[in-house]
Amino acid sequence: MMRNRGFLKLISLSLAVVFLFTNITAFANAAVKKETVYVILDAGGRVKSQIVTDWIHSDTPNATIKDKSELENIVNLKGDESPQKNGEYVTWKLNSNDLFYQGTISKELPFEVSIKYYLDGKEIKPQDLAGKSGKVKIKIEVANKEQKIVKINGKNRTIYLPLTFAAVVNLPLDKFENVKTNAGEVITEGNTQAVVSVLFPGLLESLGLDGESEIVDVPKYIEITADCKHFELSPIYMVATNKLLDIKDVKKIDSVDSLQKAINTLYTSSEKILEGAVKLSNGEKEFTLNFEEFTNGLKLLSNASSELYKGVKSLEDGAEKLYNSSKQLRAGTSELNKNSQKLYKGVTEFGNGVYEYTYGTSQFSDGAIKIIDGYQTLFVKNKELFDAVKKVSSGLDLATSSQKDLEAGSKRLQDAIQNVLEGTKKELEVLNIVYNGFDTVISGLQKLESIPLVKDVVTNVIAGIDKQRQAIKGLIDSKQAMVSGLSQILENVKKMSQGQENLSTALLQLKDAQAKIASSSDLIVQNQKVLDQSAAKLKDSKKVLDEGTRKLLASKDQLVSGTKAFCDGTEKLDKATAQFVSGTGKLKDGAKQLSGGMVKFDENMKMVYSASEKLLEGSKELEDGTLVLSDSYRKFHNKGIKELYSKTDEALGKLDDIKDTLNELKEFSQSYKTFSGISDELDGEVKFVLKTDEIKAKEEKQVSKEVKTANTQTHEKKSFWKWLLGLLHIQVD
Numbered sequence: 001m002m003r004n005r006g007f008l009k010l011i012s013l014s015l016a017v018v019f020l021f022t023n024i025t026a027f028a029n030a031a032v033k034k035e036t037v038y039v040i041l042d043a044g045g046r047v048k049s050q051i052v053t054d055w056i057h058s059d060t061p062n063a064t065i066k067d068k069s070e071l072e073n074i075v076n077l078k079g080d081e082s083p084q085k086n087g088e089y090v091t092w093k094l095n096s097n098d099l100f101y102q103g104t105i106s107k108e109l110p111f112e113v114s115i116k117y118y119l120d121g122k123e124i125k126p127q128d129l130a131g132k133s134g135k136v137k138i139k140i141e142v143a144n145k146e147q148k149i150v151k152i153n154g155k156n157r158t159i160y161l162p163l164t165f166a167a168v169v170n171l172p173l174d175k176f177e178n179v180k181t182n183a184g185e186v187i188t189e190g191n192t193q194a195v196v197s198v199l200f201p202g203l204l205e206s207l208g209l210d211g212e213s214e215i216v217d218v219p220k221y222i223e224i225t226a227d228c229k230h231f232e233l234s235p236i237y238m239v240a241t242n243k244l245l246d247i248k249d250v251k252k253i254d255s256v257d258s259l260q261k262a263i264n265t266l267y268t269s270s271e272k273i274l275e276g277a278v279k280l281s282n283g284e285k286e287f288t289l290n291f292e293e294f295t296n297g298l299k300l301l302s303n304a305s306s307e308l309y310k311g312v313k314s315l316e317d318g319a320e321k322l323y324n325s326s327k328q329l330r331a332g333t334s335e336l337n338k339n340s341q342k343l344y345k346g347v348t349e350f351g352n353g354v355y356e357y358t359y360g361t362s363q364f365s366d367g368a369i370k371i372i373d374g375y376q377t378l379f380v381k382n383k384e385l386f387d388a389v390k391k392v393s394s395g396l397d398l399a400t401s402s403q404k405d406l407e408a409g410s411k412r413l414q415d416a417i418q419n420v421l422e423g424t425k426k427e428l429e430v431l432n433i434v435y436n437g438f439d440t441v442i443s444g445l446q447k448l449e450s451i452p453l454v455k456d457v458v459t460n461v462i463a464g465i466d467k468q469r470q471a472i473k474g475l476i477d478s479k480q481a482m483v484s485g486l487s488q489i490l491e492n493v494k495k496m497s498q499g500q501e502n503l504s505t506a507l508l509q510l511k512d513a514q515a516k517i518a519s520s521s522d523l524i525v526q527n528q529k530v531l532d533q534s535a536a537k538l539k540d541s542k543k544v545l546d547e548g549t550r551k552l553l554a555s556k557d558q559l560v561s562g563t564k565a566f567c568d569g570t571e572k573l574d575k576a577t578a579q580f581v582s583g584t585g586k587l588k589d590g591a592k593q594l595s596g597g598m599v600k601f602d603e604n605m606k607m608v609y610s611a612s613e614k615l616l617e618g619s620k621e622l623e624d625g626t627l628v629l630s631d632s633y634r635k636f637h638n639k640g641i642k643e644l645y646s647k648t649d650e651a652l653g654k655l656d657d658i659k660d661t662l663n664e665l666k667e668f669s670q671s672y673k674t675f676s677g678i679s680d681e682l683d684g685e686v687k688f689v690l691k692t693d694e695i696k697a698k699e700e701k702q703v704s705k706e707v708k709t710a711n712t713q714t715h716e717k718k719s720f721w722k723w724l725l726g727l728l729h730i731q732v733d
Contacts, residue, residue, distance in 0.1 A: 031058040031065055033684040037109075037675050038614070041692045043126035043233075045113035045140075048693075052676045053077070053102040053615065058094060065092045068679040071103030075608055078294060088677065102608070105676055110146035110161055111201060111240065113690065115139070119231075126233075131697030133229045136176075140167060140222040140236070144202030146672070150664045152208075152657055160202025161672055162665045167222055167238045169195045176226040183219035197222040207661050233695040240688040242669050288616070295609070295616045302609040305602045312591070312598045319584065319591035326577070326584040333570070333577040340563075340570040347563040351556045358549040369542060414490065421486040428479040431472055438469035453548060454541040478516040485509045 038051045056065055067090045074083055074090070077100040084091040092099055117129050118137035129136070146161035171179050171193055179186050184197030197219075204210040204218055442465055448458040488509075673684035 030060055031056065031063065031682050033067065033674065033678055033682045035674050035676065035678075035684060035686040037686065037688045039109065039688060039690045041113060041115075041690055043115065043117075043693050043695050045115040045692065047109065050105050050107070050109075051102060052105055053100070054676070056092065056094075056099040056101075056682070058097055061094070061097050063094050065094060065099070066090075066679050066681060067092065068677040069103070070107065070677045071105055073604075074101055074103040075604060076101050077298075077608065077612065089679065103676070107675070108145070109688070110144070110672075110675070111163060111165075111688075112143045112145060113238070114141045114143070115236070115692065116141075126695050129231050130695050132231050134227075136226055136228040136231060138169065138222075138224045138233075140169075140197075140199075140224075141220070142199050142201040142240075144205075147202070148668065152660050152664070157206075157208065157661070159206040159661065159664055159668060161242055162203060162206070162669050163201055163240050163242055165199040165201065165238055165240045167195075167197045167199070167236060169197075169222075169224060169236050170234045171195060171224070171226060175229055175232065179224065179226040181225075182221075182223045184222065195222075195224050206665055207658060230697060231695070232697050235694050236690075236692040238688075238690040240690070241686075242672050243685065291612075291616055295612045298605075298609045298612045302602075302605045305598075305605040309595075309598045309602045312595050316588075316591040316595040319588040323581070323584040323588040326581045330574075330577045330581045333574045337567075337570045337574040340567045344563045344567045347560055351560045358553055369539065414494065417486055417490045421483060421490060424479055424483050424486060428476065428483060431476045431479055435469060435472045435476060438465055438472065441465055442469075451545070453545050457537045457541050460537070474516065478513045481509070481513040481516075485513055 034055045034057070036053045036055075038053065040048045040050075042048055052071055054067075054069075054071075056067065058065060068088055069090050070088065076082070079095050079099060081092055081095055081099060083101070115126075116139045117124050117126050118139070119129055119132060120134045121137075124132075142163075142165050144160040144163055146163075147158050149156050149158055151157075167184075173188075173191050173193055176193070179193060179195065181195045181197060183199065184195055186193060186195050199220070199222060200218060201220075204220070442462055445458050445462045445465070449455050449462075451458075673682075673686065675686050675688075678684045
């Protein structure tokens with residue numbers, strides 16, 4: 001019987017170790033889905049959150065994979081492929097052979113973890129244990145909740161999904177002493193120590209051995225005891241998988257010979273497993289290196305997403321300012337459109353004024369030419385007047401020379417004087433007409449001074465005419481004096497009796513007046529020359545004025561048509577600005593939505609990067625763990641499988657039940673391919689990685705001390721246990 005007990009112990013232990021080596025599974029399908037469920041527990045073992053990471057591999061590159069998943073918030077971890085969801089199905093178009101994605105899920109696990117704490121024999125809440133000292137006990141239990149009923153030798157039996165739990169509990173030497181456990185080993189390295197244990201929840205119940213603890217010594221829970229100072233506990237890590245040893249056909253084990261063959265198969269399979277464990281350790285090392293590069297890339301992407309968010313935020317602010325500015329622009333273009341209509345009306349009126357102005361300037365220039373022509377006629381008449389004055393002067397000379405004969409020829413002199421007097425009066429009338437005409441001409445010319453083009457010429461003409469008018473005024477005065485003198489002479493002639501003295505005086509006065517007339521005549525002749533020059537300039541200026549008028553009329557038409565086009569353009573601009581305001585409003589709303597989306601993207605990116613860091617830590621843990629497990633399995637193989645191989649005749653009891661149950665457990669394990677869902681076209685496997693919250697005292701007072709141990713393992717590279725303790729924020733020298 002004792003030989004059977006040893007056989008069953010070795011069978012149980014061999015199955016337990018094989019559960020850990022899930023990555024060497026062979027799949028028949030071309031596409032495989034490997035799933036890892038990361039579970040965060042509180043210190044008592046209750047579930048707080050679940051994150052699932054899936055790796056889909058296809059032997060065919062760029063394949064289209066139809067998956068089935070209950071995950072939410074799915075994120076592609078490595079590529080840019082986007083999922084196409086249709087109900088519970090998710091379709092991926094791969095860019096290569098591999099796809100990594102993750103999501104969240106709220107689903108009951110196939111097991112339940114319970115962690116209890118005791119201080120000096122009494123149960124205590126974990127938060128109340130923090131900081132206390134004494135005899136501490138930690139009890140970890142796992143209840144298997146995934147079960148089904150099968151027929152074993154005609155009887156109903158409840159079997160449980162074959163799960164293997166590996167747990168690591170870190171217990172630093174500066175806080176925990178005299179550490180013991182009922183399941184697993186206490187491993188010490190340097191100044192650190194940890195308890196590594198394995199549980200197989202539901203295995204004994206499935207095999208029907210749950211009541212035979214003396215036959216099969218498989219622990220149902222993990223119990224750790226230690227002397228503690230100032231209790232604190234880093235997170236407890238656990239890994240669970242559902243893989244069994246791949247025994248080709250357990251039903252063929254129906255005799256001692258077949259049992260021996262099966263043991264031979266078990267031995268050779270164990271050797272292969274040992275070889276696979278070494279390959280797994282090497283492969284996990286390479287995977288960790290690649291995943292570390294991937295995590296560094298995620299870090300850069302996470303930092304870039306923050307910068308991108310800043311840029312999007314700036315875009316949102318800029319869009320807001322652009323929208324506000326566009327509204328101001330809209331108000332400006334509307335006002336511009338209104339004012340352009342007013343401008344068009346004003347330009348039209350201006351054009352009409354230009355037409356009237358050019359017409360007036362044309363009439364004025366024609367009148368000015370006529371005035372010049374009139375002046376030239378006046379000058380001709382003046383010449384005739386001057387000739388008459390000369391004749392009068394000659395007559396006066398004759399009168400003077402004939403004074404001696406005055407008395408004798410008084411009648412003749414009287415007639416001559418009468419003729420001169422009448423001619424002089426007529427001349428005086430003409431001179432008054434000319435003098436008054438000067439005022440009219442000057443008034444007309446002063447109106448021309450407002451025209452820049454002829455202002456200087458007109459001013460010169462007015463100055464010349466004014467001088468001419470002064471000369472005429474002098475001439476009029478002289479003529480009036482002459483008339484007065486002639487009248488007096490005539491009177492004297494009539495009154496010859498008054499005496500020669502009065503006549504001589506009158507003749508002298510007349511001669512003086514005649515001299516003044518002669519002087520005025522010379523001034524008129526000089527002014528006539530100036531007026532002739534000014535008239536020539538005025539005629540030239542008229543030509544320039546006429547040409548300017550023609551160009552002004554042409555420019556008026558261009559100005560009116562250009563203003564009309566400007567008004568049409570401002571109207572179109574006003575309408576376009578309204579559309580622009582609408583577009584900037586949409587841009588502002590879009591930028592706001594983009595900014596909100598970037599906030600979520602940035603948060604998700606940071607969450608993915610944080611999860612990737614944890615995955616990287618877990619991968620490094622797994623890398624060192626696989627190294628330790630490969631070493632441990634080598635010991636197990638040498639001390640267990642080989643010993644079992646040499647004792648095939650020690651266990652025959654319950655063989656039929658066990659082999660049938662093993663077949664059922666194998667099928668149950670192979671059918672459980674996923675936690676979150678899987679399509680029929682994919683093979684799959686799943687494992688669970690669990691982590692509890694740490695228990696930390698409010699005030700930490702640590703006294704460092706050196707602990708020397710004979711059982712210290714030294715490695716050149718960072719070992720699995722050093723990584724684990726580093727993960728728990730504990731320095732290791």
